[in-house]
Each structure stands twice: as structure tokens, then as C-alpha cells.
Amino acid sequence: MPPEARRTVDGYLMAAFPWYGLDDAFTGPRWLLEVGASADGTVEHGATGHGDEPSLRSEVDAEARERQRFAVVVTVAGRPLRDSADGTGLLEATSASSAAWLAGSGLLSCTWPSKMERALRQDWLDQQTALAWELADDLDGPGWSQLSLPVDGVPATFHYRESEYGWVLAGSAGDGVHVGAYGRGMSAYGLGFSVIKDISSYG
Template sequence: METTSRTAAQSTVGDSPAAGPQRTQPGRPSAHRTVDAYTRASFPWYGLDGAFTGPRWLMRVSSAADGVVQHGSMGHGHEPSIRSEAGALEKERFAVVITVAAVPVRRSGDGTGVLDATTVSSAAWLAGSGLLGHTWPAQLDHSLRDDWLEQQTETAFELADDLDGELWSTLSLPVDGEATVFHYRESEFGWVLAGSPGGGVHIGAYGRGMSAYGLGFSAVEDLSQYL
């Protein structure tokens, strides 16, 4: 299995999917800027399919130094928040879908180095770190969260590099109606999955309060449903 690097999974510039949701409304400049970022992508975006009838919202797009879009996220359900009070996390029901461009080994945007190929492990790490970005254990002191987050993110990176390990299972979910195998794991904070359906993308997802077993994914034909 190819090694996933943080360079491959993260963007050189832009926001990571661990950042909070960016809620937009049609007609506002922020909405236009957000949609424009999605429309610049050379690959299709994926979200939950039509079986999901709840709220949808745009999150973040990450681009390389040369402006090429690398990955981005779309939210479904409740907008997740970082809350530490006991029982708060259990009340949230959301699923975030991350689309990652499938690209080979390539030169960095500034031409000074080489970036690793993106793989399904890239999607798994982005999903794992994204879930952690919306997690704050109730027993954790505010001053210790940064240390906890750094430690847990390192663990998520290591897990993403071992998708065949015992901490992962597999499940088959539909992508554009075709059964696709995903790597899947659960934790006390939620679930994470990642797969490669083809079509030039890898798909990662994370969520809480919604069962991953009943999900389906499809290419987003109309971004307006996320505004």
C-alpha cells in the first residue's frame, strides 16, 4: 500500500476539512466565493445520495499553491460543533463527505519538490482528522485540548496508513448506484470510512449519530442544494 503523507492529504494553501462548516446563502458574497471554489475543481464532488432528505451545506475546499483544487467537504444533517458538555456530542447527527482528487506523484506547486500520490489512505486521514476537529471530550480541560488533538491526529494518520489492520473493517456502500468497498472504523467520537470508487476521486466520510451502514453516495449535480 502506498504511504500517505500529510503533504499529499493536506493542501498547501486553504482550509482543511477539520475546520468548521461554512454556511452560505444565495446572493451573498461569501456564498459566491464558496461556490466558486467548488466549481474550480476538475473532478466531481460527492455527497449523500437522494435517500438523505435532511439539510445539506458546503464546508471547505483546499487548493494547492498553484490554485488547483485538491479536496473539499460537504456536510449533511446537523452542523457539528466543538462542545465539551456531557452528552452534547451524542445529540449531533451529521455526516461529512470528503472528495479527494486521485492524482499521481507530482511536482509541488512551487516546483521545488515532489508530492506523493493521493490514495484511499489520504481520504481516510482527512476523514479521521476532520472528525477530531469536531470533538472535545467532556472530561478534557480547555488548556489541554491542543495537546490532545495533536496526539489524536497523529494516531489518525497512523491508522490511515494501515487500512488492512485489525482496527478497520470493510463494508459495501453504493456510489452512483454501484457497490463500492469502503474501509470503516468506529471510535467513541464517531465513525470514519474511506474508499475509491474510481472516476478520478477517493471518497472519505465521517459522522456521528447517523449510521454509516445505511448511507449511499452520489455525484453532486446541483450545488444549489447545499446553499
Template sequence: METTSRVGAQAPAAEGGQRAPSARRTVDGYLLAPFPWYGLDDAFTGPRWLTPVGTGADGTVEHGSIGHGDEPSLRGESTADAERFAVVVTVAANPVRRSPDGTGVLEATTVSSAAWLAGVGLLSRTWPGQIDHSLRDDWLEQQTETAWELADDLDGAAWSTLSLPVDGEPTPFHYRESEFGWVLAGSTREGVHLGAYGRGMSAYGLGFAMIRDIGAYA
């Protein structure tokens, strides 16, 4: 997907319990979206956090991710294996998207788009400690290409089917595991595609629900 980060990452709370300005800008990006956002349902009672939204060439918000549990530390840190988190990616279902130069259209967003974003998201939270710094770019490029190939073949052997509740309704998802964690992707009745990735939290017990007030994340 040809998208870019629109706003900065979420910042820690400022003195007096107020969020720093960058956190407010992060929420503002979500408020601009013309589609609903999804996260884990009320069965999850732990911390939640936002990542930057992604936008199309015309600045329209196309996707964003809401984290649950431990906010992952930098890749490759020794504490990474102990982290427990699940990140839910919401992707607008757009049949037509303009190219960056405005002269054509891009491929429509699909369940594969959500699967790819989730796969790349998991990679961004992972870094094999045994890989030398000089090889990191090559490793990331290779793994990103693999994530795209897998997302483009959701009926392939790498994926299984998992049914999870979305707004209380059983919904089929494509699901796969790797040494870095798990990835899943599906669609909702509200016209958006969902991707998710995580580590340390089982995907089998998750449920998803529409977020009624994304502004509360400020």
C-alpha cells in the same frame, strides 16, 4: 496532504432567503474543481452544507467536504452528543502533486488521503469535555498523528470492510469506529477517492452519489 483552506466557511442565509457572500465564495471554490463532487444519495432528505475546499501549493482544488444533517456545533459543547451528521469528503486522485516551494513533488493522493482527511474531520467536530483547555493542543496533536497512522494502515486490524452503493454500484470501503464516531474511505469509478465521517447516523445504511449541480448549494 499539504493543502490549505481556500475559502471561508458557509454562512447562514441572509435576509430574503439569499446566501451571504461568504457562502457564495464557498460554492465558487467547488465550481473550480476539475473533478466531480460526491454526497449522500437521494435517500437522504435532510439539510446539506459545505465546508471550505482544500487546495494544493499551486492553488488547484484538491478536496472538499459536504455535510449532511446537523451542522456540528463548537467542540465540547454539551449538545454535541445529540448531533446527527455525516460528512462526505471528495479527494481528487492526483498521481503527482507539486511541493509548496515548487522544487519537487509530494506523495500522490490515495484512499489513505481520504481516510486521513475524514479522521481529522471527525476530530475537528469532537472535543472531550473532560480535557482541560490547556491540554487541548496536545490532545489534538496526538489524535491527529493517530489518525494518520491508522489511515496509512488500511489493511490493519483497526479497519473492517463495508460495502456501500456509489452511484448505485456496490463499492468496498475501509471502515472503523471510535468513541468519537465512525470513519470510512474508498474510491469511485470517476477517478476520485471518498472519505466520510459521522456521528449519530449509522454508516451501514448510507449510499453515495455524484452531485450533478454543486452550484445549487449556493
């Protein structure tokens, strides 16, 4: 395992909550994204990837990006309203909306319109990011439908939405964590999620 992969796995091993990925029905490549941590180093969330690793590099043309098939599963630690690490304020409680926001912003990060002028891309990203936040904050609104998918073999209800860039879903697992996902080229309707028994298998 290369050193950069070991560093990534180490971040996941520091978490005090279980990580989720696609269940054993998925037999393709698995990989890790970076974990997110609070100011005091506590791991708060992370994401596991499945299928093709999405790329925005210039050598990957728009047509190739359209052919990419991937699903990324986001796990967010369940946290109550709490003091910030420096004691100067409060951190919001996490919820399925937190998972929806991370999934929505994750999808945006790998779907920038390649034909758009560079000067306009940041405006586009800012606009789409604001929209993703508004949608995540209103999971019961008209922008979402409901989708039942298995989590460790037990049906669970997720909030689900599609766009021209891909799909996003979010819900809560039974062990107190929140699970989101985003993807493109792979249908969300046939997915199942499960606790990852060995996170190093995603190296």
C-alpha cells in the same frame, strides 16, 4: 444566498473533478465546508455536510453535541506523484488513505472533549491526530473493517472504523476520485453516495 456561501460554492465550481455527497435517500439539510487547494490554487479536496452542522462553540453544551446527527463526505482528487508548485520537491500521490486521513482529522475537529482542561486539549488533539494518520496509512490493518456501500448505485468496498467519537470510512470511486466520510449519530451502514449534480444546492 449569502456572500460567504457564494464564496464557498465558487471554490467547488473551480474543481476539475466531480464532488460526492449522500444520495437522494437522504432528505435532510445539506451544507458545504471549505475546499482545500494546493499552493498554485488548484482545488485538491473538499467536503459536503449532511444533517446537523457540528459545533464546538461554548454555547453548545456537551449533551447537545452528543445529540448532533451528521455525515460529512470528503472528495479527494486522484493525483499521481508530482512536482510541487514551486518546483522544490514532490507531492505524494493521493489514495484512499488520503481520504481516510482527511475524514479522520475532520471527525477530530468536531469532537474535542469539552470537559478537558484547555491546556490539555492541544496535547490530546496532537495525540489523536498522529493516531489518525497512522491508521489512515494502514487501511488493510486490524484497525479497519470492510463495508460495502453503493456509489452511484453500484456496490463499492470501503474501509471502515468506529470510535467513541464517531465513525470514519474511505475508499475510491470509479471515476478516479477518492471518497471518505465521517459522522456521528447517523449509521454509516445505511448510507449511499452519488455524484452531486448541482453543488449550489448545498449552499
